[in-house]
Amino acid sequence: MGSQLNPYIAFDGNARQAMEFYHEVLGGKLELGTFADFGSSESPDADRIMHATLSTADGFTVMAWDVPERVPYNPGTNVALYLGGDDAGLRDIFGKLSVGGTVAMPLKQQIWGDEAGTLVDRFGITWMFNITQRQS
Structure with missing residues (x-):
């Protein structure tokens, strides 16, 4: 297998909820592992998500984690x-992603010539869409 480049989203305690939401919207297989699952059961972050992967039949892969308390959480823009195609x-x-969020465009x-739009979902993540139009 060759190399891959996938988005890996940092959350501040709500990675599970965000990834479950993305799973509802995009379908596929969701794998969630807490810090406790990976051997840090005594950590204050034990119940937080250490690693999550959502893989869809369309070939989308989104990964996420909850930033531990010891790591600064600095959401950015x-x-x-x-998502394009x-x-x-x-x-x-x-x-579906715009529910509870804000449609920026x-x-x-x-x-x-294509149809495009942008939104920020209810977890503060920006999504850009480009739907290719058939040439006549």
Whole structure:
């Protein structure tokens, strides 16, 4: 197997809820492991998520963790998750992810010909969408 590049999202105690939500929206297989599961049962972070992976039939892989108390949690706006393709099902995913969040740019036709939009989900994660339009 070759190398992979996947998003790995840091959360401040709500990784389980976020990943379960993404699992509801995207489907696939969700694996969750707490710090206790990995041998840190005496840690104050024992019940937090040390590693989570969501793998979907569409080939999406999203990973996450809860930042331990000893590590500074600094959410930023310099990273976004990007979903692109020619699948009309992306519109449904956009709608589901936007529930409880904020649509920064509604899905609509852009000057490059594709349909695109951006939202921030209820966990503060930015998602960018680009739905390729068929050329006539």
